[in-house]
Amino acid sequence: MELYSYFRSSAAFRVRIALALKGLPHDYRAVHLVRNEQADPTYAAVATHRLVPSLVDGGQVLSQSLAIIEYLDETYPQPRLLPADALGRARVRALALDIACEIHPLNNLRVLRYLVKELGASEDAKNAWYRHWVEAGLESVERRLTADGATGLYCHGDTPGLADCVLVPQIFNAQRFDCRLDHVPTVMRVFDACMALPAFQAAQPSACPDAEN
Amino acid sequence: MELYSYFRSSAAFRVRIALALKGLPHDYRAVHLVRNEQADPTYAAVATHRLVPSLVDGGQVLSQSLAIIEYLDETYPQPRLLPADALGRARVRALALDIACEIHPLNNLRVLRYLVKELGASEDAKNAWYRHWVEAGLESVERRLTADGATGLYCHGDTPGLADCVLVPQIFNAQRFDCRLDHVPTVMRVFDACMALPAFQAAQPSACPDAEN
Known part of the structure; x- marks a missing residue:
């Protein structure tokens, strides 16, 4: 798994917490938002939305922090981050x-x-x-x-x-x-x-x- | 079911579409946002967040349009509004x-x-x-x-x-x-x-x- 993140991005921080709670290893790829690196062609080729974070899992690029966390919870369910009911x-x-x-x-x-x-x-x-x-x-x-x-x-x-x-x-x-x-x-x-x-x-x-x- | 809505609220509009796609009958309760009725004590007693929409189902008050639609899809699954995978x-x-x-x-x-x-x-x-x-x-x-x-x-x-x-x-x-x-x-x-x-x-x-x- 690869996480495209910026240390100060709170949307990326959400996903970092979810990955840590689930103990999922991943490579950290820094995207410097203040330097506008999210608009660089190399990153835009990964992430059409040009926002941070993105998570790459099994070759699939996921974006939007809440959607990523829901995906992680469905795909790697232990421990659960959403209630059962x-x-x-x-x-x-x-x-x-x-x-x-x-x-x-x-x-x-x-x-x-x-x-x-x-x-x-x-x-x-x-x-x-x-x-x-x-x-x-x-x-x-x-x-x-x-x-x-x-x-x-x-x-x-x-x-x-x-x-x-x-x-x-x-x-x-x-x-x-x-x-x-x-x-x-x-x-x-x-x-x-x-x-x-x-x-x-x-x-x-x-x-x-x-x-x- | 009761839907607290304002005709021009696009968050309420999202839930109205979901209810219509699923054919779920409900009572429509108007909350006039331009007149700030969402801050009225009667509505604030229903909805602690004081935003529109709210959906009342089985005595439970639900809020945040995306959370409401996910709830509807889990509780009244036909037709599905989220994919199976x-x-x-x-x-x-x-x-x-x-x-x-x-x-x-x-x-x-x-x-x-x-x-x-x-x-x-x-x-x-x-x-x-x-x-x-x-x-x-x-x-x-x-x-x-x-x-x-x-x-x-x-x-x-x-x-x-x-x-x-x-x-x-x-x-x-x-x-x-x-x-x-x-x-x-x-x-x-x-x-x-x-x-x-x-x-x-x-x-x-x-x-x-x-x-x-």
Whole structure:
């Protein structure tokens, strides 16, 4: 298996966690997003969507982090990252999408670049935008986690899964941009529980071969 | 079953298509997004995330359109909206996420409001933002559809499925904002094939009980 990743990409970080939780060996291929290497012809030939991450398994190129993790869970089912019941799966997917659709797309590098270059946003306005979507979005995740008894040590029960793979990278981003986090105590409790696990430690940006300060 | 929807919400539109393809009867509950009814206490009591759509099935509240459609496909499997094989499912999910993560979140009502109110974007700048993400995002979908032989009459093979449920509402939005579409002929061929089906016709905004001009 080959993973095309960038150490700071939170979508790639999600897949790195899933691979680590499942103990799946893979070759790490760095794609430097700040240098726009995702648009290079060599990478574009692998990945038509020109985004990171991509996973190559058995000669097949997979993309979109949530689709990759679902594929891994179906193909390498131990340990399971999605619950066995349909309602549990719906809850876990909804939590993952709360972050993957409502927070992360607004804070992508290319979006921040557009704000500055095309809309003339100042550094302060850009950072306020970033924090606004992270803080409001995580508040929504907090409400969902506290709304029912399915939340356990992790987002869903007492084993880490898909929702945790998506939550943890978002908190790394939030911390990097000094977002407020004291309003989401359950989110942070889950984050701390995840980061106590070797798989999450091994997948974090600073542990990647292409890590920079 | 009860569907909380807004006629113009493309996330709700996705679920309406899935319900129509499966022939699942449901009560339609309108939530007027422009009047901010999603933040009303009555709706917030149903839906902790305060977004549209929500689906209530057997007393359980489901949210996030892609999670709802996956739940429907697992619980009411005929006709299938996801392929039987893991690679096919990964491809269909990636196509759905190409739109649900890379295009749609940037063009949400609340995001457009932020651009205008907080960043002082002009009407022209707002519309240019909208078109930029739609046109670039659909170009990426076009590349994926033309990159392999799995594309058929619809996004994946010759039966409509999850990716089509997500594609069609995005094209409605693109047309409403006068986005360029001549650069994505395969996308538009699939769109036209979908709109020839009664389920897509029945789910479209103008056919909703809360439709406005």
